[in-house]
Amino acid sequence: MNAIIALILRIILVILAYVFVGGVAYLIYKDLKSTVHQQELTAVPPLIMQIKIDEETITRKFSQPEIIIGRDSSCDLSLDNSTISLRHSRITFHDKHWWVEDLDSTNGSFLNNVSIDTPTVITSGDQLKLGRVFISITENHT
Numbered sequence: 855m856n857a858i859i860a861l862i863l864r865i866i867l868v869i870l871a872y873v874f875v876g877g878v879a880y881l882i883y884k885d886l887k888s889t890v891h892q893q894e895l896t897a898v899p900p901l902i903m904q905i906k907i908d909e910e911t912i913t914r915k916f917s918q919p920e921i922i923i924g925r926d927s928s929c930d931l932s933l934d935n936s937t938i939s940l941r942h943s944r945i946t947f948h949d950k951h952w953w954v955e956d957l958d959s960t961n962g963s964f965l966n967n968v969s970i971d972t973p974t975v976i977t978s979g980d981q982l983k984l985g986r987v988f989i990s991i992t993e994n995h996t
Contacts, residue, residue, distance in 0.1 A: 898947045902992040907935055921945040923984060924957075937961050937985025943970075951975045952993065954982060961985040 898919045905912045914931060923931045924941040933942075939959035946953050955973040956963035963970045964983040976982070982989040 899993055901945070901947075901952060903931070904990040904992070905931070905933065906988040906990075907933065907986075916945075919947045922957075923989075933984075933987055935985060935987050938987060939985075942984050943982075945976070946973075952977075952991070959984070 898917055901916045901921070903914050903916070905914065916930065918930070921931060921944070922929045922941060923933065923938075923943050923945070925933060925935065925938045926940040929941065939957070939961070941957045942959040943954060943956050943963045946955075952975070953973045954963065954965060954970060954976050956970045961984070965974055965976060966981055967983070976991050978991060978993040980991045982991060
């Protein structure tokens, strides 16, 4: 009789273990699914930049969450100007805002004629000055 009770208890324990593992797997699945859904809702809005170098104006549109600006050809926005550092500044999208930060450039980065020392939020209509290059920022909400 004791052997039958021990067997039944073991079977119940195995069933409870499978239910527990299945519940944990289900919760992980739901969490991952909600994270993916949340990332889809916070898609990166396109950022349009009008770059003015000397008398030339260039318009570029970016949709990635990080944009490196510099003189180096590996930068996302490569600017051939002697007043621009190899990796001059970085524009990133997080917390539902675009942010700009200086990457210890030689000539500094200025947002609306104010020097940037820490990551700073940028909005549509802002003017970014890197060396002698002027960049007008426009967010595309379409």
